[in-house]
């Protein structure tokens with residue numbers, strides 16, 4: 001395998017070696033800081049932890065102004081590496097559900113070890129990926145990028161060692177796992193089913209039971225992180241279930257995410273995800289109220305975002321979504337209908353365990369109202385629109 005190693009924040013991947021050599025004067029280096037690998041800059045230690053043996057480096061460096069106003073120094077290193085065994089067979093991977101999240105996650109699995117990062121055909125980090133989606137046209141781009149087409153969840157699970165599922169909601173997750181052509185029908189001992197959808201603990205336990213009856217293993221692994229982390233391969237996995245499958249799937253989770261938590265019994269991953277998203281939905285509603293209240297009193301919303309960004313309640317979410325909210329733009333990363341689903345499930349969980357969550361209940365009502373007013377497919381930051389309605393009218 002060859003990958004481009006970066007220093008000083010300059011990313012030069014996707015450049016053939018001869019082009020790099022002509023751009024930089026050669027110099028030798030004794031170490032490299034990080035590698036542009038699988039869509040993100042990863043430390044060499046991460047590569048080594050994944051079983052990649054670093055064989056050699058070639059280093060190049062140069063200075064210039066890159067066409068911009070400030071001068072900069074850049075250095076790029078090319079790494080030659082191989083896997084620890086060289087001829088190890090990677091598991092075949094199925095992916096069911098190619099919405100906003102599933103498409104990006106499956107693409108990262110397809111691209112893992114791909115040759116645009118100078119990986120040779122012998123690289124063992126390459127996965128054999130089969131994709132399926134209810135609306136079949138969503139499979140086409142990934143098939144043109146190297147995936148196989150799954151005929152059904154059943155056929156996909158039968159063809160793959162480990163199958164991931166990323167569905168909209170509990171009904172979708174149940175249908176794809178346990179429906180007439182569901183994945184469970186294709187599972188058997190030795191296989192694994194990893195459900196990364198956000199569902200409630202009861203749905204997850206029902207799927208776990210059906211999967212385990214086949215002799216296969218089950219892992220729930222909902223993700224924290226939205227469209228961009230899915231694209232960048234920086235999701236946070238909240239896993240629970242069969243530990244051996246967690247171990248087996250870990251290299252794949254590492255391709256799609258930046259971290260993973262193993263939380264024990266099935267249901268704990270679902271609960272963790274619902275807690276996180278309950279807080280997120282309330283934060284977004286509260287932020288929206290703040291922006292609108294400030295605007296009504298004559299404050300500049302952009303200044304409100306700046307002030308919040310410098311204090312103890314700063315959050316990447318406010319900095320990221322705030323400016324477009326002020327413009328009335330809500331490009332969909334996390335659909336509002338899914339945020340409402342998560343609030344509903346969190347409130348139901350709270351009822352079940354006897355924990356009062358009056359704020360989440362009120363916020364759930366607000367999102368439900370926004371959804372019934374046609375905002376369901378907008379980004380969840382469109383919740384601000386529901387608050388623009390004059391309540392005294």
Ligand SMILES: NC(=O)C1=CN([C@@H]2O[C@H](COP(=O)(O)OP(=O)(O)OC[C@H]3O[C@@H](n4cnc5c(N)ncnc54)[C@H](OP(=O)(O)O)[C@@H]3O)[C@@H](O)[C@H]2O)C=CC1
Pocket residue numbers: 097098099100101102133134135138166167168169171172173175176196197198199223224225226227333334335338339342
């Ligand atoms: N977007 C985000 O930022 C995040 C989302 N999540 C969670 O991930 C999951 C997926 O989210 P996202 O990708 O945004 O959602 P999308 O709405 O973009 O995609 C939903 C997917 O589920 C499929 N689906 C829905 N119902 C069924 C069914 N009955 N049978 C078969 N397939 C079905 C859809 O198929 P079709 O294309 O045919 O409609 C589609 O592939 C949700 O649980 C969400 O809460 C988690 C973290 C972040």
Ligand SMILES: O=CC(=O)O
Pocket residue numbers: 198223224225226277334
């Ligand atoms: O579930 C949504 C997210 O951003 O995480």
